[in-house]
Amino acid sequence: MKEALKEAQKAYKDDEVPVGTVIVHKNMIIARAHNQIRRLKDPTAHAEMIAITQAADYVRNERLIDAVVYSTIEPCAMCAGALMLARVRRLVIGADDPKTGAFGSVLDINKFRLNHIIEVKRGVLEEECSVLIKEFFKKKRNN
Secondary structure, X not given: OHXXXXXXXXXXXXXXXXXXXXXXXXXXEEEEEEOOHHHHOOOOOOHHHHHHHHHHHXXXXXXXXXXXXXXXXXXXXXXXXHHHHOOOOEEEEEEOOOOOXXXXXXXXXXXXXXXXXXXXXXXXXXXXXXXXXXXXXXXXXXX
């Protein structure tokens, strides 16, 4: 999660919503990304989506069956769907997202009885992950 936080800090510095993601496969980071929506002018350029693409390229397969994803903020519905389609084994979440979170906060994709269930662990470095995103939006409101 510390590596995902480093990615989120890059997004913060770039004036992007500070979300960072890393993907681990066989105890090695194979993908790392942060939000780049504004930079790329692409509404799908979420940290999770970019990292999934990198990881699939690395393993040369659209399935990330043995992968563990670390995301500083609970993924949205789009990213949750992509993680499900990639057959990610485990998701580790830093902080919940009460506005768009799709692993229990607003909805829980695991409860839709799809053909895959992702193991979820919440609250890893929660304070650090939460503070970064709160600071970002506080700064936005004050400007």
